Amino acid sequence: MADQRDPSTEAFLDLLYARVPEVRFTQALVFVNVLVFIFMAWHSGAIWRIPGATLADFGGNYAVQTRHGEYWRLLTSLFLHGGILHITLNMLALYQAGALAERLFGLRRFILLYFLAGLVASVASVWWQPNGLSVGASGAIFGVFGGLLTSVLVTRHVLPEFLYRRLRRALLMFIGYSLAAGFLIPGVDNAAHVGGLVAGMVLGAALAFPPGRESVAVGRIVAGLAASLVLAGGLWLSVPAPVPPVHRAQHPAVDAMTAGLAQQEEALVQRYNLLMDALRHGRMTDNKAIELLEQELIPAWKQLENEVAAAGQGDWRTASLLRYLAKRRDALQVLVIALRTHEVRWLNLANALQAKADEFLLEYRMLVDGGTPASP
Template sequence: MPASRIPTPEEFADALFARVPVIWATVGLIAANLLIFVGLALNAGALWHIPGALLADWGGNYAVQTHGGQPWRLISGTFLHGGLLHVSLNMIALYQGGQLAERVFCSRPFLWIYLACGIVASVASVWWRPSGLSIGASGAVFGVFGALLGYVLVSRHAIPAQTARRLRRGLLIFIAYSLAAGLLIPGIDNAAHLGGLLTGIVLGAALAPVSRAAPGGRGRAGLGAVAVVVAALALWVTVTPPHRPAPAVGSLPVALQQQLSETEYRLVTRHHLVLDALRSGQMSTEEGLRVIETELMPGWAELADALDAAPANAWQAPVFARYARLRREALQALTMGMETGDPRWLELSNALQASADTQISQALRGAAPPQD
């Protein structure tokens, strides 16, 4: 068969199956996602809705923690899902796109495409929502479909015209429908979808042959990889840094300073996680109340008690203790507002939070100790 002749659809399909008879990468990724979901569901005691706090504990891409020194969450979050429907839809899409993409690119390049798209999708999510929680394989799955689209657009002279038209049409319909659904359904992370999609298009185009006689070269693949890395780094370094309180200074003992700084950061981070998960629908009201009442409120109370026990010469301790109690009172008012739906409780919670912020600002500025 002449090298320049475009294969028939049957020849093209036969060549793909002959090149990769077993799609081990796709099956392995699906198995990993499903096994992790089983563990999550058993831990949560639930199948249809996994609490946002548990997802964060298992390595979800919680932006505050990810950008605050835990970048491994960029990949771990792509293997976590919020419920049976979530993981099922993603795995069906991965199988549909993965079995073709793995045969087009071969197993190892396909696996690298999937992981790269998932990581960049997570970076895009952190950049878009610096205090948000994102989980799921959808960004990487979008990348798989984007890679196929990039391949089809660049390799149109090496693919049978009928096959190219059918693939191009199906890919564009899937991408357009999925993005539109993301705009209409609350809680969908479109930043991750777009990040994964664009990464996939770049990598797919870089790996695609421009003709049957000229397969994709390493030079273009290298340029595509460099472009993806540069884009990801540009997003990463421009993320709005999450608020992290300055360590306590002044009259507090060193051990108490460290306890205050670490506890305050942990509780504030958890608070932001709960609020963001409630707003995005990733956490139910019942689960949010449970986290507030069993983790946040006791945490602030314990911190206040520790500050009350500070030495008498630690003149800042009462200010920080007052701050901790105001944070607890603000959460208590928030729970009343969540339970009753009365906006006056929410207004009181905001007022108490503002008062707490004033307290901590004054303390961190190191105001002079009171005079005897």
Template sequence: MATCAKCGTHFFQLCEDAGPLCPRCLATEVSLQPLRVTPILVGLIVVIYVAMVANGVSFSDPTTDALLAWGADFGPLALRGQSWRLLTSMFLHAGFLHLAFNAWALWVLGRLTERLLGSVAFTLLYLLSGIGGNLLSLLINPLQVSVGASGAIFGAAGALVTLQYVRKLPATALVLRRDLAGIGSFVLYNLFYGFTHAGIDNGAHVGGLLTGLSLAAFVPLPVAQGEPRPQRRTVATFGVAAVLLAFRGTFVWRARAPVAEFGAALKLLDDGQTEAAIQALQHVVTRWLAEARAHYSLGAALLEVRRFDQAIASLRTASRLDSLNTAFANELGIAYLRNDQLDSAIVLFKRTAGLAPRRSYGHANVGLAYLRAGRAVEAITPLRTAVDVDPNDANAQFLLGNAYLATQAFAPAVASFDAALPHAKDSARVYLRRGVAYRLMQRQADARADFEHAVSFGTRVAADSEVVADARRGLAELGPGRRD
């Protein structure tokens, strides 16, 4: 026990260099520090965002691949030797609004925290909180691509809460009291929003908050002039925190070992080694039974090599584990379609359309399955819905044209093919089917022109050899030199 030189209170002294004052008296001696680091951090995240946009990354909605290329956190990569992503992801943002909100929060909360803790302590707290948040994110949701400074910012918010309510610094009464309600609202609103909306990395928020709350309980505070500065305690506090984070990282690495294997399997898929990837994914799903995305990736790989029954089994598991995932339901529908289980395909595509009614592909796939089943009349309604949702969906327009053609509604068929052509990636097949419609309408010159276009465009792509053959048969049926 030590005796306070100012008030005479007996108190427990944590370190030899903590000084002769008890915590209450020491609090009255805390001096506000100059602002150095917060403006640099705000400027740094802005500069990095500008550099990303200048190099072609979307201003408002960056792709996952772009974020990963710049250093986003992603379990399969971070757990396979790219642990530096735990740090770099803190300085990246997924669009202007994301950047603007975090820059504002960092400016408000960072200034308060830095003035109370000092530049060095604040910098270390900021970085350790961000890393701590990313570690918890990896543990909770290792397959989420994560970027943003919010974990570190939550660490600053947590530190301010601890300084006010645990350490009860009078200095904070002057600086914090008017802002504390706003800090609490910031924390609670963002946690609530993260728990109720998809795509928000709440693991990073909670991890950063807990790290900041904990560190601020022990970090030494700058003292008034004349008092000894607790340098050894500063080093010891952050040294212990870094060691504890390292232990936490080791635990995460061990707990999420299948994620690293999953990442290796995905790399095999990217490299075109499908069979090797299938073997790796089969091993992953035996160790990670409840991960829907692992089962989905296995099913998609099996579908690629036409092992339909196995693909369906894996995709059914993925869809059962995540019944609201439109991609899983759609891929299972495709597997059923390719395996000629058309009724099951229709059911799955209808589920896809119901889960994403404002996306055209689900409705279009319902129509495709009906067409494959020879039910062209039933195909028209979902296909019309698809083109209403997205008039530029060339595939939906093409399928609708085929449905009209099958029901002998030739003029609407031609109109649908006309709408498909400006956006079609494979214009040869559109010309072919419109040529068929023209021929049935007895517009022989138009039919001939379209068949010739189909041959011309189709010969440029090896996959269109069947289209070219059909177009040449159409020309032969018209006869040489025949004109309207």
């Protein structure tokens, strides 16, 4: 690429690197995200897919708890990721966009852009799914890409023409492709992506300033910040108020069964994680995995469903728990199809069903706690 640059582009990039020789904040963000993921993976015993309950316990943006006053989840969720693929893709995008943004905006403006766009993204996620669970840095990353795009457009008159065209095309392609992929792949938090992108574009226009012109109108910065906060506040105020569960009949049999269920469920989840780990590392064939799923795991989840249904007749908690168990079983059945067909769409559907099962489990725990979230 270097041999294609014109002299003005080289001089501009030299000026950027002189302004910020090392992108230490971007590197720190990547380091902290990776460190948190390693700790969660060790804690949960899983690396390909971190259980939803673990993500909620570590500060995920579980909307029910966030709306009950745990507002810090709007920011802590930016440092949590649901699996190794999730964090790998996000950190690659963060490092590429963050390195340029930190040099283009400067350290303080970049910090403001990243966290405020991430905040709006998290609020948008709660607004879209008032009972959902969202994690990941992607909302903030979309904000960085959006900020870069509008900054490039606003400062076009002082950018080298070659650099302007290359940046504009690359940013538009990434944003367009990522948004399209998000709407096509099940389980992606598109509300957070769009919310972060919009906030980032507003902030990018407000904070943009080219090297050599370090001063920027304070009024423009204030207007950008105000617009982003108004967007976040408007989304937050339009979220429906949480409705506490209505308590009805409770049966001692369900209480006793629930205590045993937790141990059985944990053992099955651990067995599933071991199976998937062996499958991905070539220690198990697809046929062997299918055999174990069909003859061991799927029947075990079905047996749990039957036990809950038999013990919980008339108990108001039973329906919620059965939704979780059924969704877990559905996910495993779709996984069998994915292993037989080797089609990515079935694997994506299986992952989406498991994510939905985790949401049902969190909802059930909220119901059992009487609608008052327990602190992690």
